[in-house]
Amino acid sequence: MPSRRDPAIRPQYPLKIFFVWAIGLLYLFLTPETCLAGGLLKNRRLLKDNGLPWNISAKTLVYNEKEGTCQAEGDVVITKAGQTLYTQYAEFNVKTGIARVSGGLRLETEGDVVEGQKGTFNLNTQTGEITGASLFLRANHYYIHGSRMKKVGEASYVVWDCTLTTCDGANPDWTITGSEVNVTIEGYGTVKHSAFRVKGLPIIYVPYMIFPAKTKRQSGLLPPRAGYSTLNGAELEIPLYWAISDQTDATFYSRCLSSRGYMQGAEFRYIRDVHSKGALAFDILSDRKETKDMTDKHSLEISPFARTNRTRYRLMGWADQDLPLDLTARLDADYVSDQDYLREFEEKLAGFSSRENLSEESRRPFQEKRSPTRRSALRLSRDGESYILQGIGSYYQPMEDPAIKDNIQEPAGGINFTLIPEQIAKLPLFFNFESGYEYIWSDDADRGHSVSISPQINLPFWMGPYVQFEPSFSYTYNGLRARDDQGKKNNQYQTSYEGSARLTTNAERVYDLHWLNAQKLRHKISPVLTYTYRGYHTNADRTPWFSPVGGGRYESPWLEAIYEEETEDRNRNRIAFALENFLDARFQDKKGRILYQQWGTFKLYQGYDFDPETRDGKARPFTPLMAELIVRPFSSLELRGNARWDHDENAFTRSILSGSLSVARSGGRTDTYEVDYQYFKDPGEGQTNISCRADINLTYGFSAGASFQRDIEAGQSISSAGWLGYQSQCWGLKLGASREDGDTNVMVLVRLAGLGDTGEW
Numbered sequence: 001m002p003s004r005r006d007p008a009i010r011p012q013y014p015l016k017i018f019f020v021w022a023i024g025l026l027y028l029f030l031t032p033e034t035c036l037a038g039g040l041l042k043n044r045r046l047l048k049d050n051g052l053p054w055n056i057s058a059k060t061l062v063y064n065e066k067e068g069t070c071q072a073e074g075d076v077v078i079t080k081a082g083q084t085l086y087t088q089y090a091e092f093n094v095k096t097g098i099a100r101v102s103g104g105l106r107l108e109t110e111g112d113v114v115e116g117q118k119g120t121f122n123l124n125t126q127t128g129e130i131t132g133a134s135l136f137l138r139a140n141h142y143y144i145h146g147s148r149m150k151k152v153g154e155a156s157y158v159v160w161d162c163t164l165t166t167c168d169g170a171n172p173d174w175t176i177t178g179s180e181v182n183v184t185i186e187g188y189g190t191v192k193h194s195a196f197r198v199k200g201l202p203i204i205y206v207p208y209m210i211f212p213a214k215t216k217r218q219s220g221l222l223p224p225r226a227g228y229s230t231l232n233g234a235e236l237e238i239p240l241y242w243a244i245s246d247q248t249d250a251t252f253y254s255r256c257l258s259s260r261g262y263m264q265g266a267e268f269r270y271i272r273d274v275h276s277k278g279a280l281a282f283d284i285l286s287d288r289k290e291t292k293d294m295t296d297k298h299s300l301e302i303s304p305f306a307r308t309n310r311t312r313y314r315l316m317g318w319a320d321q322d323l324p325l326d327l328t329a330r331l332d333a334d335y336v337s338d339q340d341y342l343r344e345f346e347e348k349l350a351g352f353s354s355r356e357n358l359s360e361e362s363r364r365p366f367q368e369k370r371s372p373t374r375r376s377a378l379r380l381s382r383d384g385e386s387y388i389l390q391g392i393g394s395y396y397q398p399m400e401d402p403a404i405k406d407n408i409q410e411p412a413g414g415i416n417f418t419l420i421p422e423q424i425a426k427l428p429l430f431f432n433f434e435s436g437y438e439y440i441w442s443d444d445a446d447r448g449h450s451v452s453i454s455p456q457i458n459l460p461f462w463m464g465p466y467v468q469f470e471p472s473f474s475y476t477y478n479g480l481r482a483r484d485d486q487g488k489k490n491n492q493y494q495t496s497y498e499g500s501a502r503l504t505t506n507a508e509r510v511y512d513l514h515w516l517n518a519q520k521l522r523h524k525i526s527p528v529l530t531y532t533y534r535g536y537h538t539n540a541d542r543t544p545w546f547s548p549v550g551g552g553r554y555e556s557p558w559l560e561a562i563y564e565e566e567t568e569d570r571n572r573n574r575i576a577f578a579l580e581n582f583l584d585a586r587f588q589d590k591k592g593r594i595l596y597q598q599w600g601t602f603k604l605y606q607g608y609d610f611d612p613e614t615r616d617g618k619a620r621p622f623t624p625l626m627a628e629l630i631v632r633p634f635s636s637l638e639l640r641g642n643a644r645w646d647h648d649e650n651a652f653t654r655s656i657l658s659g660s661l662s663v664a665r666s667g668g669r670t671d672t673y674e675v676d677y678q679y680f681k682d683p684g685e686g687q688t689n690i691s692c693r694a695d696i697n698l699t700y701g702f703s704a705g706a707s708f709q710r711d712i713e714a715g716q717s718i719s720s721a722g723w724l725g726y727q728s729q730c731w732g733l734k735l736g737a738s739r740e741d742g743d744t745n746v747m748v749l750v751r752l753a754g755l756g757d758t759g760e761w
Contacts, residue, residue, distance in 0.1 A: 233259030278319025393672030
């Protein structure tokens with residue numbers, strides 16, 4: 001049975017559930033196992049037995065055997081297992097089972113507090129009453145008051161003049177009141193004359209209502225979300241939560257868009273165990289704007305392509321599932337009705353989304369809304385001790401020009417087998433093997449089969465105590481058998497053989513340091529010298545079917561993300577040098593524990609081609625100089641950057657810089673600052689983008705934030721947003737506006753501490 005706190009199954013508590021909490025601690029107070037009278041035993045001698053579950057102290061403690069009563073008077077303190085009751089007078093009648101407490105009472109249980117003027121309880125019928133009751137529930141910071149709280153049955157209660165708030169002080173900013181509350185735990189309750197009040201003034205009044213009274217996850221309405229955008233008009237979304245079972249739940253969204261119509265949505269979530277869970281979301285709209293106005297500049301900012309469909313929808317989801325025979329399944333689903341859907345209807349203002357973030361929940365990325373394709377795939381895999389076997393089926397939905405979708409060639413299905421490097425007998429040789437098969441599909445273009453195999457042998461050994469030398473040899477074969485729409489066959493192949501040698505060593509030095517609480521600093525240098533020779537042969541024209549020959553085997557893994565053009569198929573005769581630097585700081589806390597933190601890394605890569613003709617037929621022997629820098633001097637600060645310098649153009653052709661800073665403020669709040677700069681110089685056109693974001697806590701509970709993204713090359717803004725918030729001890733307000741793709745959005749969010757809000761705070 002999964003935990004109900006697992007993120008795949010989210011507990012949901014509609015606003016009216018606060019009435020359950022109002023009597024929750026009263027239930028503990030009245031049950032035989034925890035009531036105060038349960039510790040008042042039949043004779044005074046036994047009260048001194050330290051093995052009893054209750055400890056009682058008082059100025060006077062008297063047992064009347066004839067009447068069957070036990071009385072404690074004067075500074076009475078009764079304790080048991082984290083519970084403490086303070087009162088001035090307590091009496092228990094053994095014959096009738098009735099217990100009385102007066103002169104004020106205070107029961108403390110793990111931070112929760114019940115206070116009252118007096119109380120009467122019947123242990124035989126498990127009923128009772130507290131007069132002038134006040135409850136404080138630490139978990140939600142609830143203050144609950146009632147002129148009387150009465151337990152009238154096994155799990156039924158009545159509260160008169162009930163008041164709830166999460167505000168401190170005698171004059172709370174807001175309260176929720178009810179003249180009479182009747183409730184049955186794990187059943188339903190009723191409220192008479194319920195009102196939401198601000199400074200005592202009723203704002204919302206409901207004369208009578210029925211609400212579910214369950215302490216587990218429960219079905220019910222969730223807080224609504226409201227806003228306005230120039231594209232969609234006024235918006236109102238009301239979510240309905242359905243707790244289907246302990247392992248499944250769902251949320252249904254009713255979203256009214258004044259300019260576009262009524263959108264319906266649903267999210268379904270399930271969990272079987274920690275490795276088997278998933279979520280699926282679907283939205284659908286019958287758009288009032290049946291066709292796209294291609295003369296409107298704001299519509300063209302969204303995309304330059306026409307749209308004629310009125311029914312618009314999106315399906316998105318993920319699932320991880322353990323199967324028999326040690327198989328695992330992994331599903332990704334992402335499909336939309338048209339290329340404009342995400343830019344028009346996706347949540348646009350940070351911090352105001354009422355939907356789940358499926359990327360964070362699934363811990364894997366989904367394509368950004370401007371991506372040229374949407375990918376859906378199902379993968380089955382089996383991981384053995386020495387191999388990995390995977391089968392995958394996928395679909396790539398083109399999102400840019402709908403007119404070319406029939407000509408897209410995509411891998412519809414395939415299978416991959418990888419043999420993890422293993423030592424051959426007892427020789428210093430290691431062998432690994434990669435292979436794959438794909439079926440390529442297209443409606444109007446070529447389609448057929450593609451197969452690849454790639455074995456590799458490595459011979460690592462040490463040349464003395466400091467230098468490692470590792471020669472390797474690999475062979476790759478890619479073949480395809482294609483058929484065009486006229487039935488004409490086309491067989492092609494690619495082959496390459498590659499020999500390489502890698503020479504590396506490590507040097508490090510430890511420095512005594514007394515800076516930023518660090519005691520020592522280690523500087524480690526890892527120089528790597530490699531030589532690669534590759535022979536390449538093919539009878540094929542350039543085709544997107546083929547995987548690059550010999551790609552992905554770099555001198556250092558970090559090069560793969562920033563040197564992807566090196567995977568191009570061609571002969572190679574190259575020597576390369578890489579230099580990696582690491583700075584690691586050592587700390588010792590007050591308890592003597594040793595901690596380490598990597599303050600920074602700096603990496604360089606430079607290659608030289610002995611055969612200049614391999615580079616576009618031009619005498620350009622030096623490959624671009626690659627550099628990467630990461631600096632983390634504090635846990636709250638991170639700076640990243642990588643760049644590529646082209647010797648022939650005498651200029652940077654790529655640079656990415658980013659930084660993030662978190663500043664701790666009083667009250668547990670944090671200021672955040674983020675900046676990201678990207679520059680790419682392509683043969684056709686360059687691209688330069690910058691984006692910034694800041695969220696700052698000001699004085700007296702006020703906060704402000706802003707973000708923007710700008711295309712510097714085009715001289716235009718991509719998106720911008722700003723928000724202003726106020727947070728007091730028990731309530732908050734947030735106002736925001738954003739503009740993106742010609743659409744302006746305005747959002748308002750109100751939060752009541754402990755009861756939820758109209759979106760994600």
